[in-house]
Amino acid sequence: MGHHHHHHDHTTGNIKTAFxxxxxxxxxxxxxxxxxxSMAIISDALHDLGDSLSLxxxxxxxxxxxKEHNNDYTFGYKRFSLLAALINSVVLIVGSIFIFTEAIPRLLNPVSPNASGMxxxxxxxxxxxxxxxxxxRGGESMNAKVMTWHLLEDVLGWVAVLIVSIILLFKDIPILDPLLSIGITLYILYNVVINFKKTMSLFLEKVPEGxxxxxxxxKMEEIHLVHSIHHTHLWSxxxxxxxxSTxxxxxxxxxxDEVCTIKEQIKDILGDIHLDHVTIEVEYEDEECSVLELTHH
Known part of the structure; x- marks a missing residue:
């Protein structure tokens, strides 16, 4: 799950209740x-356990x-939310592998689950x-939206379990249970792997998506009076x-005044990006760069 844990305070109470x-x-x-x-119910329990952990x-x-930034964490504590996403992903991947080891043997030797209990x-x-x-629902934060979608998926997962259990009540087709289980697990795994990759790329300071x-x-190099730019970095x-920073x-x-105008123009170019920190260091042509050039940009 692409969890961004930035909420308005009223969302916290809702997340707590949902948790x-x-x-x-x-x-x-x-x-x-x-x-x-029922393997299908155990797979869905794994899905729900992942949601509980995330919530x-x-x-x-x-x-x-x-928490505000301090002398130890000068950027603040926002990265901790990525850590949560990473932990969740690992837990769900390990859990999915466990479900496969249980469900696949059941395809070969199906066991009739208790349909009415299901x-x-x-x-x-x-x-x-x-x-x-x-x-x-109606949460404004990215995290609340992601969570809402996730829980909606759960509702759909349960609708699938309900349909299968009604069929099993009237027809003895025990293989439906492990098949549903594998389907749910593959779906979880697919989404988890996508989000795991996104989280890792953020940890590795890749330029944000899009x-x-x-x-x-x-555009910055085309600004009037800008000779060149280097040590330009954008991360999340x-x-x-x-x-x-650049x-x-x-x-x-x-x-x-010209330096101030250049800075304003750079900020305009960056206008559409949600930036919490912008650092623009201006160097004059006859000045040595304060950071040693390790590579030529």
Missing amino acids: FLNLFFTLIEIVGGILTN GLSWFLQKYSK IMLAILGVLVNGAAVFKL IDFASLKK LDGEHHAF HVVVPENTTR
């Missing part, structure tokens, strides 16, 4: 999955990542996850809040 709803239900589900002997970590980090759990699943979606870095640099703190070389006789 407790989800965690309570996940525990019922794990026990229910074992009692009804719990985002609720905790909501408070934590809001129906009861599925109805409960639709209701609980539906309530959590209702609680989180930004044409080469074009930004070209948490996927939502970004930082930018060194700009100008002629040695450039006036203070």
Whole structure:
């Protein structure tokens, strides 16, 4: 999940409620999955456990990542939300592999699950996850939106379990249960891997998605009186809040007003990007760059 944990405070209470709803239900589900002997329910329990972890970590980090920057963390604590996304991804990937090791042997030797028990759990699943979606809907933060979609997926997962369990009630096709289980797990794994890659690229300080870095640099180099730019960096703190720095070389006789105009123009070029930190160092042509050039840009 591309979790960005930046919320308005009223969202925190909603995330807290959704977390407790989800965690309570996940525990019922794990026990229910074992009692009804249904791999599909156990797979969905894994999905819900992932959601509970995400909700719990985002609720905790909501408070934590809001902490002001200090002498140890000069950029503040926004990166901690990425850490949560990374932990969640690893937990879900390991869990998915475990489900596969359980479900695949069942394809070869299907076991009839308790269909009526599955129906009861599925109805409960639709209701609980539906309530959590209702609680989180309308959240303005990226994280609340991601969570809402995620819980909606859960509702759909439970609708699938409900349909399969109704079929099993009337027809004994036990292979449907491990098939559904593998389907749910593949879907979880697909989404987790995509988000895991996004989170890793943020950790590795890749330029944020959807930004044409080469074009930004070209526009800056075309500004009147700008000879060249170097040591230009654009990175993200948490996927939502970004930082930018560059060194700009100008002629040695450039006036203070001209320097101010250049800085304004650079800020205009960066206008569409949500930047929390902008650093523009101006160097005169006859001045040595304060940072040793390791490579020629």
